[in-house]
Every structure is written in C-alpha cells, then in structure tokens.
Amino acid sequence: MRFDFEVRGAILTRVKTPNGWQAKVENNTSNIVNANAKFDANIVDGAAAFTQADLSYFRGFAELGAFGSQVLTPSTLSMRLTIWIATNMDMTKFRKLVLSKKQLKISDAQPSS
Numbered sequence: 163m164r165f166d167f168e169v170r171g172a173i174l175t176r177v178k179t180p181n182g183w184q185a186k187v188e189n190n191t192s193n194i195v196n197a198n199a200k201f202d203a204n205i206v207d208g209a210a211a212f213t214q215a216d217l218s219y220f221r222g223f224a225e226l227g228a229f230g231s232q233v234l235t236p237s238t239l240s241m242r243l244t245i246w247i248a249t250n251m252d253m254t255k256f257r258k259l260v261l262s263k264k265q266l267k268i269s270d271a272q273p274s275s
Contacts, residue, residue: 163247164204167224170240174199175227180219189229197229241266 173189185203201224220243228234243261248254 163245164202165243165245167201168198168242168244169200169226170198171196171232171238172199172226172234173197173229174201174224176225177201178219178223179203180205191229197232199226236263236268239263239268241268 173191174187177185177187179185180203183203183205185201187199187201189197189199191197226234226239241263243266245259245261246256247259249257
C-alpha cells in the first residue's frame with residue numbers, strides 16, 4: 163500500500179506517519195508566492211492488514227501552514243490524496259483512489275493538549 167499527498171499553496175507543518183511505514187516529506191519553498199509540498203508513505207510488509215478501520219488514520223493526518231508572506235486560504239489551496247492498494251498477494255495489481263480538495267475535509271487545527 164502507498165499514498166501520496168500533494169499540496170500547492172501551502173507547506174506541511176506536521177504529518178502523522180503510520181507505524182512501520184517509510185515516509186518522505188518535501189516542502190518546496192523555492193517559489194515564495196506559491197509554495198508546495200508532498201508527503202509520500204508506503205509499506206510492503208503488512209499492507210494487506212490495512213483494513214477499513216485503519217482508514218481513520220487519514221483523519222487529521224497532516225497540518226498545513228503558510229510560508230513567508232503567503233496567505234493561506236481555501237481558494238489559494240490545491241490538494242490531492244492518492245492511495246494505491248494492492249489487490250493480489252504478490253502486489254503486482256493495484257486499485258488507485260484519487261481524492262481532490264473537494265473530497266477532502268479542511269478544518270482549523272485543534273490546539274494540542
């Protein structure tokens with residue numbers, strides 16, 4: 163199983179990584195006017211064990227922030243979450259699910275307790 167989360171118009175300030183997964187976060191701030199970020203994660207062993215209940219992982223899995231003088235608003239933000247799930251035991255066939263900004267919920271960050 164693998165997923166990619168791509169953002170344009172913001173940077174990633176916090177991400178949750180599932181235990182045992184390999185993850186990479188890239189914040190590209192070379193364009194101050196329109197920063198972008200990418201969060202990739204994957205697991206080979208145990209991917210079949212990722213069940214419907216595990217999808218709750220994606221609730222609040224990333225926090226976004228503005229970079230420099232950038233103003234972070236829903237209208238300037240672009241997001242896409244792509245999830246690949248193996249459909250056979252040798253992991254040669256996959257199902258792909260792509261969710262756009264319209265399908266993802268954006269909410270204000272909750273204060274840490």
